[in-house]
Amino acid sequence: MEPEHIKCLIIGSGPAGYTAAIYAARADLNPVLYTGIQEGGQLTLTTEVENFPGYPQGTQGPEMMADFRLQAERFGTDIRFGYASSVDFSCRPHKVIIDEVKTIFADSIIISTGASAKWLGLESEQKYNGFGVSACAVCDGFFFKGQDVAIVGAGDTAAEEATYLAKLCRKVYMIVRKDKLRASKIMQDRVEATPNIELLYHYETEEIVGNGHVVEGVRIKHTETGLSQTLAITGFFVAIGHKPNTDIFKNWLDMDETGYIKTQPGTTFTNVEGVFASGDAQDKNYRQAITAAGSGCMAAIDAERYLALKEHEHAKAAKAVAV
Numbered sequence: 193m194e195p196e197h198i199k200c201l202i203i204g205s206g207p208a209g210y211t212a213a214i215y216a217a218r219a220d221l222n223p224v225l226y227t228g229i230q231e232g233g234q235l236t237l238t239t240e241v242e243n244f245p246g247y248p249q250g251t252q253g254p255e256m257m258a259d260f261r262l263q264a265e266r267f268g269t270d271i272r273f274g275y276a277s278s279v280d281f282s283c284r285p286h287k288v289i290i291d292e293v294k295t296i297f298a299d300s301i302i303i304s305t306g307a308s309a310k311w312l313g314l315e316s317e318q319k320y321n322g323f324g325v326s327a328c329a330v331c332d333g334f335f336f337k338g339q340d341v342a343i344v345g346a347g348d349t350a351a352e353e354a355t356y357l358a359k360l361c362r363k364v365y366m367i368v369r370k371d372k373l374r375a376s377k378i379m380q381d382r383v384e385a386t387p388n389i390e391l392l393y394h395y396e397t398e399e400i401v402g403n404g405h406v407v408e409g410v411r412i413k414h415t416e417t418g419l420s421q422t423l424a425i426t427g428f429f430v431a432i433g434h435k436p437n438t439d440i441f442k443n444w445l446d447m448d449e450t451g452y453i454k455t456q457p458g459t460t461f462t463n464v465e466g467v468f469a470s471g472d473a474q475d476k477n478y479r480q481a482i483t484a485a486g487s488g489c490m491a492a493i494d495a496e497r498y499l500a501l502k503e504h505e506h507a508k509a510a511k512a513v514a515v
């Protein structure tokens with residue numbers, strides 16, 4: 193297969209990737225975007241999205257991502273189904289292998305490969321995903337206002353999400369496998385001081401129970417006594433961590449200990465010139481569609497300015513040689 197040389201390669205088709213594509217296409221960078229296996233990204237896993245500005249009545253996640261795609265296409269983005277299987281950032285233009293067979297040389301690269309929520313792996317969790325089961329309290333807590341919910345997890349994110357839910361919900365059961373939380377002391381104190389959070393230590397989730405349409409409870413088992421009980425809840429939140437989809441960049445880009453790509457503060461610059469990172473792949477803090485889209489916009493602007501500067505430098509060098 194013939195190698196291809198392009199100006200701007202965007203990897204990923206979530207809110208970050210499509211927003212980068214809209215900006216890059218309108219800046220005449222002729223972007224090529226590879227969707228990856230999960231076309232449309234994480235929002236295709238959910239139903240209602242009510243917090244993305246511009247949709248006053250809310251919208252469905254998959255529909256919203258179809259709109260993103262249409263807008264990126266409207267300005268001429270070349271959208272292709274395929275995944276980046278490996279990269280080589282030692283040379284310039286940078287080299288990216290697609291689907292293990294096709295070579296792309298790119299003058300600039302925008303990484304928007306997102307992150308994946310970790311799940312417990314229960315069949316019932318999958319069945320009710322989007323119908324009472326969620327991996328994002330900030331996204332979905334609102335739907336359970338005044339109701340009883342449960343959250344599973346013991347780290348900082350779980351503690352943070354439990355206190356967030358406690359402000360909206362009547363009661364929050366926090367299911368913890370061990371005898372203590374892993375969260376920082378300050379977060380533990382906040383959880384313990386919140387009257388409507390009930391900590392359930394030594395419990396694991398056996399099954400999410402429902403009526404076939406929505407969640408009605410969760411069956412939990414005490415890890416020491418083996419006794420099970422069912423809590424009546426309408427929302428079940430999984431907060432056991434996220435994994436950024438950044439494995440292929442490991443030997444090239446600076447990352448934190450969990451694999452989130454490090455960017456220079458206030459920009460999308462990575463440690464490699466011409467490679468920019470946006471969205472959840474570089475953000476373990478906010479993890480929202482709007483912040484991902486915002487950083488996709490930043491990445492396209494950073495890439496455009498970088499390419500303009502390189503062009504200017506080349507022109508200057510060529511002029512100097514001619515003189």
Ligand SMILES: Cc1cc2nc3c(=O)[nH]c(=O)nc-3n(C[C@H](O)[C@H](O)[C@H](O)COP(=O)(O)OP(=O)(O)OC[C@H]3O[C@@H](n4cnc5c(N)ncnc54)[C@H](O)[C@@H]3O)c2cc1C
Binds near residue numbers: 206226227243326332
């Ligand atoms: C169930 C659920 C509900 C949510 N609800 C909301 C909500 O209501 N509101 C809100 O603001 N946020 C919500 N979020 C969070 C939101 O979905 C994410 O913050 C957002 O999608 C991140 O966007 P992203 O573009 O960075 O990455 P993602 O959406 O994760 O997209 C990553 C993209 O990269 C692609 N990719 C990965 N690896 C490769 C590769 N090697 N080569 C090519 N492509 C690759 C994938 O195919 C995918 O297209 C929710 C998340 C979940 C899981």
